[in-house]
Amino acid sequence: MQKILAVSWDRFHADTRMLAHRLAAIGGFSAIAAVTRGGLIPAGVVARELGIRVIDTICVASYHEETTRGDIAVLKSLSEELLARPASEVLIVDDLVDTGATAKVVRALLPGAHFATVYAKAEGLTQVDTYIHEVAQETWIYFPWDTALSFQEPIGGGRKR
Numbered sequence: 482m483q484k485i486l487a488v489s490w491d492r493f494h495a496d497t498r499m500l501a502h503r504l505a506a507i508g509g510f511s512a513i514a515a516v517t518r519g520g521l522i523p524a525g526v527v528a529r530e531l532g533i534r535v536i537d538t539i540c541v542a543s544y545h546e547e548t549t550r551g552d553i554a555v556l557k558s559l560s561e562e563l564l565a566r567p568a569s570e571v572l573i574v575d576d577l578v579d580t581g582a583t584a585k586v587v588r589a590l591l592p593g594a595h596f597a598t599v600y601a602k603a604e605g606l607t608q609v610d611t612y613i614h615e616v617a618q619e620t621w622i623y624f625p626w627d628t629a630l631s632f633q634e635p636i637g638g639g640r641k642r
Contacts, residue, residue, distance in 0.1 A: 490625040496599050496613050497523045501530035511570040519576035537563040543583045553586050568593030578605030
């Protein structure tokens, strides 16, 4: 049975700032590689909190029709400028590591870089260096950019006023 975790903007921002605090304690990062699309927002928050101005993207597609995993495709690789930096100064940021398949592809391009995610599932844990929350593998996470506010019927039935 699949579980669902709906993450609000406030929670995601707080969790991402917590990630930034952990990364600040490690230090030494001069650039960020954001894994798109999910890593764009946490990369921006982390960059702000750590004072990092160099942000590049690696565009990777692993989900098709938003809920079906498929083959990993690198749609845009990292810039030569970022790849020329010492790997230990590069921070890879994504929203989630799920099976670890995407992370493996990105890590192969930047061996020695520090990989950080806000959320991590068991199958992908070995691919990340820093994360904030571990989530059960069978959980589907709805990020704030995936959802909109709407009325929900009470679990026990009809509306009572």
